[in-house]
Amino acid sequence: MDTLEKMRILGGAAKYDVCAATGCSSGHSKGFQGAIGNVVCHSFLPDGRCVSLFRVLMTNACQKDCFYCPNRVQRDVPRTGFQPEELAKLFIEFYRRNYVEGLFLSSGVSYRPEKTMADMLKTVELLRFKYQYKGYIHLKILPGATYDYVEKATELATRVSINVEAPNQKRLKSLSKTKNLSDDVLVRMKWVNKLMGRNRLPAGQTTQFVVGAAGESDAEILGSVNNLYRNYGLRRAYFSAFQPIPETPLEDVAATPLLREHRLYQADILMRQYRLTFEELSFDKNGNLPLEMDPKLAVALKNIDRYPLEVNKASYYELLRVPGIGHTSAGRIIKARKSCRITEITQLKRMGVVVTRALPFLTVNGKIYNSFKHVEQLALWSDEGVDLSQVNSPLLFEGSLASAVK
DSSP states (O other), rough: OHHHHHHHHHHHHGSSSSOOOOOOOBBOSSSSOHHHHHHEEEOOOTSSSSSEEEESSSSSOOOOOOOOOTTTTTTTTOOOBBHHHHHHHHHHHHTTTTSSSSSEEEEEOOOHHHHHHHHHHHHHHHHIIIIIIOOOEEOOOOTOHHHHHHHHHHHHHHHEEEBBSSSHHHHHHHTOOOIIIIIIIIHEEEEEEEHHHHBBTTTTEEEEEEEESSSHHHHHHHHHHHHHHHHSOOOEEEEEEOOOTSSSSSTTTTOOOOOHHHHHHHHHHHHHOOOGGGGGSSSOTOOOOOOOOOOHHHHHHHGGGOOOTTTOOHHHHHHTTSTHHHHHHHOOOOOTTSOOOOOOOOHHHTTTTOOHHHHHGBBBBTTTOOOOOOOOHHHHHHHHHHHOTOOOOOOOOHHHHHHHHO
């Protein structure tokens, strides 16, 4: 099998590894058609830059039986793999022609997982030392990798990841008979956490969850994420809405709505960037985030007795919890109050506040401006552009609660 055909197969198989919160879009610019476009995706680096990554598997041969996976051992698909020199040379040619800016290297867990992990590390070594490539490399660590391999990965890569896929062993067991969350995954994540620093892994470690395949709740997922942030040094989590694959045990299971994936990302941002604790998030009776509104709005409504806040008196972190106010606009409000009192909505607009979302939770110089009654309105204010056609949104507010928000 020639290199172009390998690239077509292994680039396509790698699309299920997520490397950006909005998903990785394939490159479709001129010159990137067919197999070439199949391996190029766009991602945001930790410093906020959007880059084009060469995303590919070392091999799609796999001994694991994950029920959702297109590369599972029981599935009849063409199997192939790269040799380290072959893949390193291929990537560096793309890089030198400015087609890509970084590498995202993953793999199936082949019948000889130690050799596959060794081949991945050899590829990265060739790039670092033979080709003198100093750029971004995101390297997957295979379940069951030995400590020596994990240590070497932290020395060579910019970022590493090992996918947990499910929030606990009970859920993972319903997705795979051969994977063990603690023995195969969490032990390695703990090793990575201890190895970070000392000029290693400037972008840290990440993980990925398959959302909806195991019947798990959002509370289970976010509870697991919270634990990984606190105890394993996780830099961030990625979420992939389950999509059924033909000829797998879950091919007849309904796809997970993309809106659910979107809500998980929003809740994750609240924990990582807005200092909300997991316990403060708002879940329904089934442990799921409400689809009809963003989690920040849901948290505000859960604590409706705290509102409205006077914009001239609220602290920075109180302002951050108001829908429509982010870090930048909260900072501008605090800075502006040092020289003059905020008396008009137009002042808030100039500071970047999305006033249609924020005003129901604020008073401006003692004046009340806004109220709302319908979930549809709230969702549109907090998620412009989100398709709500899949959401059955009943009326949320009765008179007493609506009055409390006025």
